[in-house]
Amino acid sequence: MGKETQLQDIWESWDYHLREAFERADSIARQMFSEASMFSVPRARQEEFFQQKTKELLEDIARQANGT
Numbered sequence: 020m021g022k023e024t025q026l027q028d029i030w031e032s033w034d035y036h037l038r039e040a041f042e043r044a045d046s047i048a049r050q051m052f053s054e055a056s057m058f059s060v061p062r063a064r065q066e067e068f069f070q071q072k073t074k075e076l077l078e079d080i081a082r083q084a085n086g087t
């Protein structure tokens with residue numbers, strides 16, 4: 020079995036877990052945008068704020084995973 024085949028097999032054994040997690044995250048993000056819109060927060064500000072907070076969250080998760 021070649022390395023690419025092994026990688027494909029590994030991906031296929033995990034991709035549905037990632038898909039489910041990303042779909043849940045997408046649903047949460049859509050709800051956050053909806054709530055912000057109810058308070059008349061401009062869309063551009065929503066995007067800027069939520070992108071920054073998402074970046075910070077992912078960096079924090081990466082730091083914790085690396086033990087730093």
